[in-house]
Amino acid sequence: MRQDNRLLESFESPAMDHSHTTVVLSEQVRVALVNYLSQLDGINVTDMYTLVMAEVERPLIRTVLEHCCHNQTRAAQVLGLSRSTLRKKMQQHGIE
DSSP states (O other), X not given: OHHHHHHHHEEOOTTSOTTTOOEEHHHHHHHHHHHHHHTSTTOOOOOHHHHHHHHHHXXXXXXXXXXXXXXXXXXXXXXXXXXXXXXXXXXXXXXX
């Protein structure tokens, strides 16, 4: 289980030499957020937490489902959710 959690923390970039490069997921998220905020050009943002969670949850679920060959039971285990919660989130995000 510990190794699975380390996979969520970082991944190797497929376009780079795997023996020397590790990309930390949290750093990639931070960079994306910095870029997003810098492009707002003075626009007042509210409820950014909800926005970010919604933007991250859909691709997370889709990617894990693809990784698990659309086996919802396995995907729920990987995500640490019950299968019914996964189904609910899939419906919320329009994922089949």
